[in-house]
Amino acid sequence: MRLVWFRNDLRLSDNPALRHGCASDEPVAALFIISPTQWRQHKMAPIRQRFILAQVDALGRELAALGIQLHLLRVETFAEVPAALADLCRELGVTQLYANQAIELDEQRRDHAVTAALAEQEVGCHWLNGCCVLPPGRVLTGGREMFKVFTPFSRAWLKALDEDGFVIHRAPAPLGDSLPWQPLAERAFVDEGLGELTPDPRWPVGEAEALRRLHAFLEQGVLGYGETRDFPALAGTSILSPYLAAGIVSPRQCVAALQQRLGGRPQSKAQPGFVWLNELIWREFYRHLLVLIPTLSMNRPFKPETAALPWSWDPDAFAAWCEGRTGYPIVDAAMRCLNATGWMHNRLRMIVASFLTKDLHIHWRLGEDYFMSRLIDGDLAANNGGWQWAAGTGADAAPYFRVFNPTTQGQRFDPQGEFIRTWVSELADLPATHVHQPHDWLRLKGRQDYPAPMVDHAVARVRAIEMFRDLEKQ
Template sequence: MKLVWFRNDLRLADNPALRHACAGDEPVAALFIISPTQWQQHKMAPIRQRFMFAQVNELGRELAALGIPLHLLRVETFAEVPAALADLCRELGVTQLYANQAIEIDELRRDHTVTAALAEQAVSCHWFNGCCVLPPGRVLTGSGEMFKVFTPFSRAWLKALDEDGFVIHRAPTPRGEPLPWQPLAERAWVDEALGELTPDPRWPVGEAEALRRLNIFLERAVVDYGEQRDFPAIAGTSVLSPYLAAGIISPRQCVAALQQRLGYRPQSKAQPGFVWLNELIWREFYRHLLLLIPTLSMNRPFKPETAALPWSWDPDAFAAWCEGRTGYPIVDAAMRCLNTTGWMHNRLRMIVASFLTKDLHIHWRLGEDYFMSRLIDGDLAANNGGWQWAAGTGADAAPYFRVFNPTTQGQRFDPQGEFIRTWVTELADIPAAYVHQPHDWLRLKRRQDYPAPMVDHAIARVRAIEMFRSLEK
């Protein structure tokens, strides 16, 4: 018996672990492990759990149609997984385990222990690259080190992809008679472990849905992506991040679909489609970094010297940021959108992260954790990479003086205030001319229903720069 262990790769197509397990005539079973306590420690958002379980339910149904049973194990923490998995392998008569490689340090340690535990009962483990187009470690400098800056990594990644190419693994064919599948909602112990499992209707699951979204984006928006991606009131992005984070679609499928749509693989900014491809390469960059620099999974900055920065931990200021009460409309709209929908536009993620770290001078770790506790697309590599980029502690060529002005960012990327008025209901009736600096208009109307700016950006910017310059002394 072969056992396929699904993790953040909840799909049939382009799943190398599943594809290799289904080679040959041996019986195949599948497994998904529920670890509620561990997920809580990792700040996994409830909306992400519901999304993931809706997809596990869909995956179980599809596997059952192929004659492959999906087993569910509840194991509270990763430390308990090796023993529980060894017991299941004995029970099922498993001789080989197949899984796609994890990149986070806790998951890597768990998998290392699993390998050792299963070896004691003659079960061999096979690990595959299922989360990246090119496996971590493939794209290195001439001296064999990981790139510290994105742009040269991007160039080297494109060159390596040209040299290596890539393969899209087909979904397996049926391996026997269809099997029954009991929906997760009917399993009392699953409900007890995770609470309400009703999926959010804004985020339908399924590989077909992920491909549908990808194809609509490629048809309607990819050519203009570079010009429209920064405007949150415009449907100019793919909105595929939840599907990539859960592994409902693979980055290889995205690259292949882009090539098929354009008829070529873009190589420079001058070519349509390159800006979106470059975003996929950013995703690769952060995942490679996380695997090759394990301290990034341990709340440590990429630039060690920045650990000495005098960050604030002010709970009241942090709460105002979390709740969208900063007095800066674009920041507040973004945070309220996140709290309601579990998703945030990428430009807004940069704006609110810059505001927390450079205007409020609050430690990026608080923002990173809060995002993970709310985001449907919470992914340690991307989230950590983005927060450290914004905070000035991460892998970035630009010096620390990048400080976003929240007012001018709003004026530039939400010029008519459409996004702001959608989410900051106190400003729903404000004229566009005042929407980014509403306080004079509100005073004239004798209204006090929207907070004053909690900081003066000009003063806060100078303080942020001084914080970093103090490290040079």
């Protein structure tokens, strides 16, 4: 018996572990492990948990139609997984385990422990690359080190992809008669106070839905992506991040579909489609960093010297940021959107992260954790990479003097205030000429229903830059 262990790769197509697991005449079973306590420790958002479990339900039905039974185990923490998995392998008579490589440190430690535990039962473990187009470690400098700045990584990644190429593997053919599948909603051990297991209707599960969104974006949006992607009031992005984070669609499928749409792979900013491809390469960059620099999974900065920065931990200021009460309309609209929907536009992620770290001078770790606790597309590599980039502690060529002005960012990327008025009800009736700096207008109307700015941005910006300059002097 061969066992395929699904994790953040909840799909049949382009799944190396499933493909290799089904590559012989041996019978095949599948596994998904639910770890509620570990998920909470990793700050996994309830909306993301519901999304994942709903996809597991869909995957279980699809596997059953292929004659593959998906087994579910509830194992509270990663530390308990090796013993539980060894018991299941013994019960099923498993001789080979197949899984796609995990990139996070806790997950890697769990997998090393699984390998050791199953070796005692003479069960072979096979760990494959299912999370990246190119495996971590493939794209290195001439000195065989990981790139520390994105642009040279992007160039080297494109060159390596040209050299290596890649193949998209189809879903396996049926291995036997269709099997019954008991929906997760009928299994009491799954319930963890998450409510209905069906996800938010804005995020339907299923490989077919992920591929539909991918192809719709490539047909309708990819050519204008460079011009529309930064405007949150527009439908200018692919909206694929939850599906990529859960592995419902693979990055290889995205690159292959882009190539098919354009008749080739773009190689520079001057070519159509390259801006979106570069976003996929950013995703690869942060994932490769997480594997090759394990301390990133341990709440430590990419630049070790920045651990000495005098960050604030002010709980009241942090709460105001979390709840969208900063007095800066674009920041408040973004945070209220996140709290209500579990998703945030990428430009807004940069704006609110810059505001927390450079205007409020609050530690990026608080923002990183809060995002993970709310985002349907919460992904450690991308989330950590983005927060450290914004905070000036991460992989960036010239980080410390980058401080976003929240007012001018709003004026530039939400010029008519459409996004702001959608999410900040106090400003819904303001004209576009005042929505980004509403306080004088509100004062003239005798209104006090929207908070005053928490800080003076000009003063806060100077302080942020001084923090980094003082650090350089030490």
